[in-house]
Amino acid sequence: MSSPPLAPEDLQRLSDFLYRQTGMLFGESKRYYIERRVADRMAATGCASFGAYFGVLRAEPAEREALINAFTVNETYFYREEHQLACLSRDLLPDLAGKRRPGDKIRIWSAPCSTGEEAYSIAIWLLENWRMVDAYNVEIVGSDIDTRALEAAHAGAYAERSLARLPQALRQAYFEPAKRHRWQIIDDLRESVTFTPANLIDGPSLAAQGQFDVIFCRNVLIYFDDASRLAAARNLYDRLTPGGYLCLGHTESMNRISDRFVARRFDDAVVYQRPERPA
Template sequence: MPVPLLDDEFRLWTEWLREELGHRWGPERREILRTRLEPRRAALGLDSFDALLFHLRFHPEREAERALLVPHLTNNESYFCREQGSLEVIRDEVFPALRQQLGAGGQARLLSAACSTGEEAYTLSILAAEAGVFTAPGALRVTGVDVDPAALGRAEAGVYGEHAFRGTGAAWRARFFEKQGAEQWSVKPAVREPVRFRPANLVQNDWWRGLPPQHLILCRNVMIYFDADAVLRAARGLWEALAPGGYLFLGHAESLRQVPVPFNLERRPGALFYRRPEGDA
């Protein structure tokens, strides 16, 4: 018989998840949450979800447990060249503008926030290659950040199956990836070289510390899972991470219209994006 997620347990878990990850878990998703938590409860031999939360909050090995639990709670669905309209604006407008702004010796710094398993970060590196910009050594730095250590491990490995290429063609894949076995492909060294990954939780304060100001940030299809407070915390962090004049692209279903952070909204055919005003300190 399944172990139930009791009323008080559900309330405590949703409060913890809202604070730690910014996630919304309404009552209609109670059974989904129970099934996501169940593998760790069973693996630890605990008799309740209350005991699992206590373990996660107070056990000496709580950080290791958190790393094991987070992959069960996050959505790591991603693929290459997602939301093509935004990518075309980045390749054809943003990259040339950055190249002119930065000059011959500058470094373009691009961030994939909530990068999941790395497809978006590598897509940015590929877009720069397609645009023929930032080709000098050190002229491009792409950083991917995510809260899920398991997803970051897969991103570092840079090996992908057929499903990750559903938005691309075979010729594109052959240009930027090498065949690995029967059904996998690995990122070619030239694409991998400017890309780095690091852990970060977008709803925590100061997650951007240690990063130089970024010229472009992609943060797509993550804030749809956040409550209003977490959206505000994430938006403030993205503002801090951006250089003045920098570009922020969200997913098609996401908006900062009701968020009191002074981004400027710009529109292009097939794409919306935000900018931190020039000269802003």
């Protein structure tokens, strides 16, 4: 039996709750999307009314996590926005490596990483296209607020759709056929990427991630309002090493959010750099 429609005040309470937790805006215009997911969670928890469910939601961190998982968007695939990967190997990493010694650590962060395609794409791209990859200690970390997505990333098994844009030679080199028409990342590659939970608007929790030389944060700020974008921008700035680079989605621009970054135009992409010294 389906749950009754949410009263306007209940819809607002839930939207406010999700906003505080994730920075994402929901409201009356997304009523059907919200009600469908809330109905699933009410059924899973055995709650007969929204009031009872909201009490469970506020009291139980596990249910809060489950609801957030239900509302996240995980649309991604291997080699998405390939031009940024080209910029990474041709421009960003040579610049960063030129200021380091061989063997030094270079950290790259994919946040949000969804089900892991982007983080693994970075690893594959560097193995194939950056000849200095073995000269440095390259650490790749993927993070997401969706714990189900992180579990899938850890597992590293993907359907055909995720690999549709990956050249056949790379599929053969880095994947093995698996059950149910899926492809399994080879163990060496899967073990080279670390996955951790992270919330882009929660600065204190992000501090545990340390700092990164390159951050890929693509196609998430479009779901935030101005206040959440500004909070995320501050946190991303803090997570970048001085001189480090931030890559956004092709429809996103840091120039409209924060003046702390410097826009850098390379042949393959526009990226945003944290200045080496404060302005």
